[in-house]
Structure formats: structure tokens, C-alpha cells
Amino acid sequence: MSEGRRPTEADQPPASAGEYDERLLLAERTDAEINQAVLQPMIQTGRGFWALVAGLGGLVAWGLFAWGYLVYWGIGVTGKNRPVYWTLFITTFVFWIGISHAGTMISAVLRLLKADWRRPITRGAEAMTAFALLMAALYPLIHLGRVWKFYWMIPYPNNRFMWPNFQSPLMWDLVAISTYLIGSSLYLYLALIPDLAMARDHTGSWRNRLYRGLALGWRGTEAEWHKLHRALGIFSVAIIPIFLSVHSIVSWDFAVTIQPRWHSTIFAPYFVVGAIYSGLAALATILVIVRRAMRLQEFLRAEHFDALAKLVMIAGLFWTYFWFSGFLVEWYGNEPVTRELIQEEVSGRLAPLFYLQMAANLIPIGLLVSRKVRTTPRLLLTATLLVNVGMYTERLLIVVGTLQRNDLPFNWGTYRPTWVEVSIVVMTFAGFALLYTLFSRIVPYVPVWEIKEGRLRYTLRRIGRLLVPTAAEIE
Amino acid sequence: MTDSKSLIALFDESTKTAEAVDALHAFGIPEDKLTVMTGVPYPEQAIGRHRTWLRLPYIVLAGAVGGFFVGLFLAVITPHLYRLDVGGHPPAGFPPAAIIVFVFTMMATIVSTFLGVLWEMDFPRFGPAPYHKQVTDGQLAVLLEFPVGLEAEVRQLLETHQAHDVAEPERMTL
Numbered sequence: 001m002s003e004g005r006r007p008t009e010a011d012q013p014p015a016s017a018g019e020y021d022e023r024l025l026l027a028e029r030t031d032a033e034i035n036q037a038v039l040q041p042m043i044q045t046g047r048g049f050w051a052l053v054a055g056l057g058g059l060v061a062w063g064l065f066a067w068g069y070l071v072y073w074g075i076g077v078t079g080k081n082r083p084v085y086w087t088l089f090i091t092t093f094v095f096w097i098g099i100s101h102a103g104t105m106i107s108a109v110l111r112l113l114k115a116d117w118r119r120p121i122t123r124g125a126e127a128m129t130a131f132a133l134l135m136a137a138l139y140p141l142i143h144l145g146r147v148w149k150f151y152w153m154i155p156y157p158n159n160r161f162m163w164p165n166f167q168s169p170l171m172w173d174l175v176a177i178s179t180y181l182i183g184s185s186l187y188l189y190l191a192l193i194p195d196l197a198m199a200r201d202h203t204g205s206w207r208n209r210l211y212r213g214l215a216l217g218w219r220g221t222e223a224e225w226h227k228l229h230r231a232l233g234i235f236s237v238a239i240i241p242i243f244l245s246v247h248s249i250v251s252w253d254f255a256v257t258i259q260p261r262w263h264s265t266i267f268a269p270y271f272v273v274g275a276i277y278s279g280l281a282a283l284a285t286i287l288v289i290v291r292r293a294m295r296l297q298e299f300l301r302a303e304h305f306d307a308l309a310k311l312v313m314i315a316g317l318f319w320t321y322f323w324f325s326g327f328l329v330e331w332y333g334n335e336p337v338t339r340e341l342i343q344e345e346v347s348g349r350l351a352p353l354f355y356l357q358m359a360a361n362l363i364p365i366g367l368l369v370s371r372k373v374r375t376t377p378r379l380l381l382t383a384t385l386l387v388n389v390g391m392y393t394e395r396l397l398i399v400v401g402t403l404q405r406n407d408l409p410f411n412w413g414t415y416r417p418t419w420v421e422v423s424i425v426v427m428t429f430a431g432f433a434l435l436y437t438l439f440s441r442i443v444p445y446v447p448v449w450e451i452k453e454g455r456l457r458y459t460l461r462r463i464g465r466l467l468v469p470t471a472a473e474i475e
Numbered sequence: 476m477t478d479s480k481s482l483i484a485l486f487d488e489s490t491k492t493a494e495a496v497d498a499l500h501a502f503g504i505p506e507d508k509l510t511v512m513t514g515v516p517y518p519e520q521a522i523g524r525h526r527t528w529l530r531l532p533y534i535v536l537a538g539a540v541g542g543f544f545v546g547l548f549l550a551v552i553t554p555h556l557y558r559l560d561v562g563g564h565p566p567a568g569f570p571p572a573a574i575i576v577f578v579f580t581m582m583a584t585i586v587s588t589f590l591g592v593l594w595e596m597d598f599p600r601f602g603p604a605p606y607h608k609q610v611t612d613g614q615l616a617v618l619l620e621f622p623v624g625l626e627a628e629v630r631q632l633l634e635t636h637q638a639h640d641v642a643e644p645e646r647m648t649l
Contacts, residue, residue: 031514031613155549163557166550167564167571175575179582186589198514198611200649216593217600217649220610223527224596225516230531231592238584245578452515452613 023469024301024451025116025458038446039202041294045441049293056434063427066420067142075145077420084403084415086143091399092425093139095278095392096132096432097177097250098271102279103129103184104243105311107191108236116457116471117307119450120299123443124290125283126188131435132279133181135428140173142424169253176249180242187235190228193218194449210442247275254398260337261330261402270322274391277315281364281387284308288377288384290440299446302375309374312384316365323361341405349414350401353393360390478623482630483607483645484638486615489513493522495617495636502632504621512606512616522615531591538587539580546579547572605644618644 029037070077080087106125110118141147153174155164164171197218200211218224251271254262264270284305291300330338345354364383373379400415439445461470486492492511499509511522550572558566593599607616617638621629633641 031611035612155553161557163553163559165559165561166554166575167561167568172571172574172578175578175582179578179585182582183585186585190589190592194514197649201608201611212601212649215649216596216598217602217604218598219604219606219649220512220514222511222513222517222522225513226519226527227529227531227592227595229516230529231588234531234535234588235585238581238588242578242581242585245574245581249574449515456515456517 023303023458024120024299025454026460026469027298031452034448034451035198035202037298038444038448039199041296042199042441042444043203043207049437049441052437053434056430056437059430060427060434063423063430066423066427070142070145070420070424071147077418079415079417079421081413081415083406083411083413084400086399086403087415088396088400088417088421088425089139089143091392091395092428093136093143094250094271094395094399096136096139096428097247098275098278098391098395099282099388100129100132100136100180100184100279101243101247101272101275102283103127103132103188104239105276105279106283106308107187108239108243111232111236112240114471115307116454117304119454120446121283121287121304121308122191122450123188123445123447124287126184126191127436127439128279128283128286129184130181130188131432131439132282133177133184134435135432137177137181138428140170169249169256172249173253176242176246180246183235183239183242187232187239189214190231190235191447191450192443193228194220194225195444195447198448199444244272247271259402259406260335261341262398264326264330266322266326266329270319270326273315273318273322274394277312277319277361278388278391280308280312280315281384281391284312284380284384285388286436288381290445291377294440294445296446299451305377305380306371306374309368309380309383312387313365313368316361316368316387319361320365337405337407341402344405345397345401350397353397353401357390357393357397360386360393362390364390479620480623480626481605481618481620481644482626482633482641483605483616483618483643484633484641485607485609486617486636486638489517489521489615491637492615492617495633495638496522498632498636499617499619499629502625502628504619504629508620510618512610512618514611514613529595531588531595534591534594535584535588538591539584541587542580542583543576545583546576549579550575601649603646603648606647606649607640607644608647609640 078087078089103125106118107122111122141150144150152162153164153171164174166172193215196211196215197220200208200215203211248268248271251267255264255267257263287300287305287308291297327342331342344350364387367373367379367383373383404414405412457471459470459472460467462468484495486495496509496511500506513522551567554566560566605618607614610616617633619629630641
């Protein structure tokens, strides 16, 4: 099928003649070639892939051992103390929740806005959301220590007459994160069904059996497409308020306490904006790596990195605005404990972390102004990695930094993580990378049907001396 | 249509497919005996089919209302059954209840959308079904059922509109 991706009128030369021939949706490829270009790197796994899986699996196994050690000996093997009750675990929990926000942003928001550049990157973003949430969901369990008591949070009548306290932000966390995890997983799966059918039609052995099961009998009839489109539209609308609510609720874990520097009305939007900033940056990082590892240069092009990096830059500017708004009010208020905390950050023991946070969050915004940085994968990787170093440090300062000082000076303290905490944190990073690596080899990483749909919409139109890419309104 | 026959025909592009569908309608093949399969979501009515009415929005609405009441029950009723007074707050305050009700409403909306669309599509459907694997390679497949006596005319009509590989459909286990 060649229609829709290049002009059919006599006065419209082919895409390759113009300056827009780098655009994916105008590229010269048949549908069968696109299928093969996506399936080949997925099916062919070299020694490097298995070495990576083994390495990541080893880190996960070590982390599980550390978790087992914690469960056996108790929470005392961590660096938790009075007053620093929330430590690396909650810091990393907040970080992963933040990372999960890019998937919805890219997939749902850009789908509703009909931004065509989203097409090749939506699946990678949605998978990132689901796996980041899985990692985040581990932390409340780890943080509990007595993980086997988790079921006490589930509301069911019992002979202990115990009932979850729905007034507690920790309970809001449970329901909000569960909802987001269910929603993002179903959203990911629903959009995958046509591509699973494509993979079913082009693979054999265990893969064919797997895809047959997951494709649920998809044939691509008009009625099926119509219903799928309708469902994805509803999902896109419904998941946006959920994604906003999740990080707001995480922020309220902090803001509803009377801890200085946490008790702030700006915390919810500040957290949401920070989550979008770190999530988009993490997505750009992952796309650069996956593009190289899976040889997806044809699908993940400069145009996509350029657009994504612009979003990262805008999110960074918003983050700066919210950070400054909060900081200004706290600094101006000059409340004694807050003043002490600000001094600790700006010129005290926490100063290295504070300046790392500011540099790592602000420098990338300046770098991303340059089109060269936005479109050169190596430079973009550096800038976006820096953002996530900055955002992790920010969470560390919010959680651990703030808890070291409070309204009772005799109750001040410090915190140093133990090998158990560090191992568990490393486990979730390795676990995320492992799940993502396996995912990219089991399901089509590039949403093939979305790209083909985009090609239906796109054509070149002559305006004066220019050939301009034009998207048809077909929905 | 007791003595009926099925055919599947492949087309390279959508305009010819739409013309063939129109011609088949004009020839007397009813709407419910025609299925068009594509690897790409064509816009509604692009291939000449009628708009289908969906129950999905109502299923979603019912799910959302159900979730709202479950949330309301958990956030407002159960705290009175298992009373726990914390921080001078009433057992069920508006702000926490609003959060719980909102989240449960959204959870039910999402789950009912998913289950609703599977139900609407009659999924999962793993048995043998008429299909052609070239659909996912960009071909448009028209599957039709008609009285046996009309086969010659139908074949000619399809070939006039540049259909190829006109044959009896293979029933594949999907």
C-alpha cells in the first residue's frame, strides 16, 4: 500500500526530492518492509544482549538477597533513625513515580493533541511508565520491613476489627498507584493488540503461540479498529487526571505533615512538574540507548529527539519556576527551622548536593536551547542523564535533607545509608532496565500500526515554491 | 442465505476497495455479509461501510458510576463502622473522601473501558476464523458471503475493481 505517504497529484514530486525527506511519515517503505524493520532487531538477540541480561539479573539477585537480609534481621539494618525515618527508599520511590509520568504525557496528551511525532515513541514511553510504577510499588513494601503484613492495608472485614484509614495519605498512595499501574498497563496492552497480531502473522514457534494468545484473535476488521480507536480515546482522556493525581498524592504524603519545608501548598504542582521533567528526560535517555542497541535509526530520528527535547526544556523551565516560587516564599518567611534547613543546603553540609541539584537541573535547559544538542543522540543523552541526576538529588534533599531538621532541636540528626539500602536501590534500577530490555525483545518496540496510520495522514503539498508536509484530518 | 459461499479478495489500495464495496452493495450483497480487514485503521466510512453504533460509552459510564459509589462507601460509610479518630478530624472528612472517590471512579472507568471494548469486540476469540496474513503487510481484504449461484458475477465484479488472490477464505486459528 503506497497511498498517503507521498503525493499522488502530478504537480507534487516525491518526498525524496524535498527538504522534508528525513520525515518518518513520508519515508519510502512498504508496510511489509516496515514490519520486517521492526521485527528483525526484536528477534535477533546477540551475545551482547544475553550478557546484559545476565549482568542485570545478577544485580537484581544481589538486591533480592539484600531485601531478604532486611526482612530477616529487621529494619534496623538500614540507616533509618530518629528523625530520618524516610530514607533512600522513599527518595527512590518518589523518583520512580516521577519517571512514570512521561508515558502518559507522551501517549495520552500528545494523542489527544494529534501530535504526529509521538507515533514511534509512544510504546517505549508507555512501557517506561508501567515498569517505573512496578519499581515504585516495591518501595512501600520494602519500607514496611515486615512485608508480610502488607495485606492489612486491604479493606476487608476481619476478626481484628482493623480497617484501613482512608484519611491517611499512605492509603491514598495505595489506591492511586494501583489505579495508575492498572490504567497504564491496560493502555499499553490495548494499543499493542494490532501489533501483536502483526507479529503473530510473521513469526513461528513459541513467539507465534505467545502472540496468538495476546492478540486475542485480532483480524483488523473495520469494526475492531473503530472500537479500538474509541477505547484508546477514552483511555487518553481518563488517564490524564489519574497521572496528575498520582504525583499530587505522593506530594501530599509530605505536604500534609507539619514538617518545615514540606508543609507547602505548592508541593503538588511542583512534584507534578518535576515528575514530567524527569520522566521526559528519562524517556529521551532510554530512546537514545534503545535506538542504538536495536538499530532503530530509521524510526527514531532527529525530528523525534528534537521535539522530545523541546518538551524536556519546557518542563525544565516550569520546574525552575515552581522551585523558585517555593524557595522564595520559604526564604522570605525566615522561619527559624526553615532558615536552618536553607542554610544547611546553601552553605552547610548539604551544599554539595544542593549545587549538584541546581547545576544538573539548570545546565541541561541551557544546553537544550541548541538544536545540535537536541538532535545529536550523544549530546542529548548527556543532557538528559544530567537532568535525572539532578532530579534524584532533588528528591534526596527533599526527603532526607529536610528530615534532619525539625521544630525540636534536640531531635535533630543525620543519615548515612547502609549497603542494604544501596543494594536495594540498585536492584530497582537494574530491575527496571532488565524488564525494559526483555520487553523490547518480546513485543514490537515501535508501534507499527500507529506509524502506518500516520503515513495515511501525511502527504506533501506544494505552496508556491515550497513542498510542505500536510496532515489530513481523517479522524 | 442457506446455500452460501464465502470469498476473500485482496486489494492494493483503499479507493479500489471502497469502489468494490459500493459495487457489491449495489449488486445486492447486504452490509452484514461484508467484512473489510486492514492493517491500518482507515477513517470511518472511508471504505464505504456504515457507521457502527457502540455501547462502549454507556459501559464506561456505568463503570464510572459504580466506582464512584464504591469509593463513596469506602471513604464515607466504612470510617463510621470502624471508627478511628485522628488529629481532631471528623471520621469522614470531605477532602480525603474526595480523593478516594475520585481515584475509585477513575479506576472503574479505566477497567470498564478495557473490559467493555473486549466485550464489544467479542474478544478473546481464539477459534478458527477467515483471515489472510497479508492484511498486516498492507493488503486490504474484503471477505464476503453470498448465494452460491452468484459466484461468477461476484468474482467478475471483484476483478473489475482490481482485486487479486480472489479465493475461498482460509480459516486460520488466530
